[in-house]
């Protein structure tokens with residue numbers, strides 16, 4: 049079966065130009081709202097709307113398990129993936145709290161947990177019960193990687209049809225910093241030793257072991273580093289592929305995306321290698337404490353909005369950045385102009 053990706057439209061440059069001109073008529077010295085002004089222009093270019101709207105946001109948390117957890121690469125047992133999904137459903141996780149604060153639509157998608165959880169409130173769209181152990185074999189087949197990409201696309205489609213105006217993809221998957229690090233090494237050619245980090249808290253000899261597992265997999269697995277779907281299938285994860293699909297679908301609908309931390313940014317890098325037109329629709333929410341994140345951001349030439357030393361995942365860092373987007377849109381729709389407020393602008397001022 050041929051696999052298709054949605055066409056992504058070009059940015060609306062004419063709209064961006066109009067909005068940039070309008071911002072200079074607002075009651076403030078030109079450029080004085082700094083990156084908030086640039087955000088407003090970017091959101092206008094993405095949406096094609098002179099007065100873009102980003103609320104309500106959608107948060108989709110993709111949950112999946114990883115065969116490589118059997119190698120002892122995480123500080124937590126695999127059972128925590130399903131237990132945290134139960135916590136999402138009960139409303140007690142950090143992302144629940146942040147999502148409520150910003151009046152987001154929150155959805156949890158089981159794209160491939162090791163054991164299925166038949167809880168009300170979880171969207172079951174499972175590709176397989178966790179990936180295979182990438183230390184021993186390919187994490188999944190290419191067809192499964194494509195299926196997980198489609199899971200993400202469907203989630204973004206649901207977000208759009210429920211009226212959401214921007215997308216945050218989060219993830220929950222014990223051990224997923226291992227496939228993310230392997231994918232980042234494959235996609236950038238950077239040494240694993242530069243990228244590997246603690247994830248949920250692996251340190252000392254256990255961190256050296258995690259690095260050795262990833263380095264061995266990079267040698268033992270056969271993949272084409274120029275083919276992002278091959279990298280996803282060989283070294284990746286189901287939730288990582290789903291996030292990539294969600295980003296691509298959102299951008300095809302002119303829906304701005306806020307990218308979360310390390311795992312989400314590796315998914316974004318893979319998606320941008322699939323369709324480079326995706327890149328301008330991505331806003332990077334925060335710089336994760338996970339050391340590899342800086343390299344993933346650099347590979348995308350991205351400067352995140354926040355640096356709050358988070359490394360939780362779930363979409364939490366992106367959620368914290370959402371109010372900045374809201375402020376940018378409110379600046380456009382709510383601020384007075386020099387004209388309406390009767391304030392002299394620079395040309396009107398008496399020469400000194």
Ligand SMILES: O=C(O)c1ccc[n+]([C@@H]2O[C@H](COP(=O)([O-])O)[C@@H](O)[C@H]2O)c1
Nearest residue numbers: 122221223224225247248309310336361
């Ligand atoms: O988003 C991040 O930057 C981030 C960095 C480190 C860990 N995490 C979260 O922790 C889990 C993966 O960590 P680990 O140690 O099990 O590979 C997974 O559920 C992620 O959501 C997330």
Ligand SMILES: Cc1cc2nc[nH]c2cc1C
Nearest residue numbers: 124128220248360361362
């Ligand atoms: C408790 C816990 C919560 C998480 N949320 C995202 N990843 C996580 C990993 C753990 C271990």
